[in-house]
Amino acid sequence: EVEQQITIPVENALAGIPGVQTFRSVSLFGLSVVTLKFDNFTDAFKARQIFIANLSKVEFPAGVVSSISPDSDATGEIMRYQVASNHADSIQLKTLQNYEIYKELKQTPGVAEVSSFGGKVRQYQIIVRPESLQAKGVTIAQVVLALSSSNTNTGGGLLPSGEQQFVVRGVGLLKNVQDIKQVVVSNNNGIPIRVGDVAEVKIGHAPRLGMFQFNDQSDEVEGIIFLRRGENATEVLARVRQRIQNLNEHVLPPGIEIKPFYDRQNLLDITIGTVEHTLFFGISLVLVVLYVFLGSFRAAAMVAAVIPLALCFSFIQMDLFKVPANLISLGAIDFGVIVDAAVIVTENVMRHLEDGKKRL
Template identity: 45%
Template sequence: MNSWIDKLINSALKGRYLTLVATVLVIIAGVVAVKMLPLEAYPELTNPQVRVITLYPGKGPEEIERIVTVPLEKELNGIPGQTSLRSLSLYGLSVVTTTFVESTPTALARQQVLERLEQADIPDDAHPHLEPDVGSLREIFRYCLHSPYYSAMGLRSIQQWEMEKLFRQIPGVIGVISEGGPTKAYEVDVNQYQLKSYGITLQQVFDSLSKANATSGGGFIEKSGTALIVRELGLLKGVSDIESVVVSADKKGTPIRIRDIAKVKIGSLVRRGQVGKGHEDDVVEGIILLRRGENPSQVLERVYERLPEIIKRLPPGVTMEVLYDRMDLINQTIKTIRTNIQFGIGLVVILLCLFLLDIPAAIITAIPIPLAMLIAFICLNLFGVPANLLSLGAIDFGILVDSSVVMVENIVRRLSEEGRDLSVNHRLMLLNESAREVGAPILFGIAVIVATFLPIFTFQGVEGKL
């Protein structure tokens, strides 16, 4: 054992210039790796999950549990790779969450859940859908819209029909949630006495409105060797169009329109929440969701690139205010890591100076700290592991300099005792001898430290990710 350790030390001293060149190359590669290293505040800790959401308005929790949640649970049980199945039944809402093992691709898990949903025995008017493929790091950007000219309902329409579409086009964004502001709707207030007098049922009113608000094709007409497409444009554009919809006809053939049996007005859907900010009781907010597996910093950079173009698409008088930006948390995390590293290295150097009573020796002893971190950055890049507070914030600087302290202290002791009047070559020989004295103990000490950390690599689940 000692023979090859001695050979390694001799080679390092004889080829000391080559060692310096290799160190410089490691520094350059480490600096490049730092710039290329993806950053995030915290890693994704949860296993792949697929959440099935079913809206069934008007039903109580007991009914939702019996006719929606239980049939869904029955079909979703036993999916390959499934680890748990949980559900929540509320008024008009059913949420079923199934969790898979860590190695399961989310696309495969979602496909398997969709296949099971088709077999579920639930009411026809209950339509379950999957939550977007998000993880625990779902929200990365929040904003709200302001305008002195548009109402909250108008801002909500801009958010739903313009902003959602533009932000969802950005790679890495899985969805946009719109909150606040009433959702615009057209209300048809039917007069029951008019219905009875005309002999019209409520179902006829529903059918007439749905058929009128549709575009249908009528084939084509051939003329001069060309085909002219025939289309019926029936999309309703406002209150007047709705009032003009024909429901039926009386005995004389006079059409009975919506205006004859009902009043049409602009209203809003039933609200399930409201957003307030400062002195404003009702503001419109947008929440950008991160696709699972994407890096937050890279997706936010794409958002920043598209943001000026998106803001230009806003109507005159409408402004956007940023409420939350995940990059602020990432920058704060980087600042915390940088502070910890600087403080740790500085504290180690100061203590070494106090105990070794030799500033150059203390600086030499502390050199392995940045070198080890640069090598760690290179390895993180090679294995595709992003830098975060957990991977970099708990570095033990004492372990990094343990071997250096033993090696430098022994060399300084031997040189101070025996090398004062020696020539350069003899001092190198003494340095070689001093290094070989502690080479084997240092190697075994490092092996013991590595052995103590090996069980960490056997951890599974959340513990393994930490």
């Protein structure tokens, strides 16, 4: 059913998008996942726009909601944080995460998405009493209809008053438990029958699909920040930390705090330190080993000079082709291949010189 009504129409709508290398789809109960993989020369922003435009043409069955993954990559997770408090419950923390923290962090330049895990989603629950429904002569359908028709604002036009005009509006949005209880469902001989007469109204939480545990705390709220594709992780993390500090000091209620517990910057510093360590010891070992075996400090210095020169050339190319200095790009730098090529050329030159050949 999912495959026929959702997956196949989506596949037909997305077929023919330029630059697609592979096309995969998975249909499960209540879930359809369609994945497109583009070649390396495809502009990610343009492909994303074409994808969204084609997806919007699909007519889904009632109740089906489509979404697209954030503009990030496999290494896009740059920070995880906990919304902590010593007095607020998980419903309050989840509400703050979804309506305050999410908005502020999502506006940070370079952030693609802020995902939320754990906590309880606030829900106004109306639990009807069957005996009250029967006694009042009201059905559940009437209760549902009354609530849906009452929870709305309507426009009433303009009311002239001399040279001025007043806007007439009917404000009917339900804001709290008491408003819900006062909604009129029906009447009995002119006496209104309200929701509170036939049902219990309370604040609860939606059915939970998971739970976030942190150390010895079993019901916490977590946020995950994803880096936008092509952005500099160090710069974005600095902006995120500044936003978090502003939220903690000026926005969040007292006693509620955002506590990051995973920061990609630590891993980036380790990666950069590894590159520096490899560069220093690579040059040192090349100087020592080649001087011992070739007996020429000048030849050893020439080979060692290849390492920083090649590294500078790599960084220039990364800047020209807009390749960010992330874990993958820095980890892909291989000094061994660079040194091997230089050693072969230098050793060959030394052999020719020993055979009596003149310099060019």
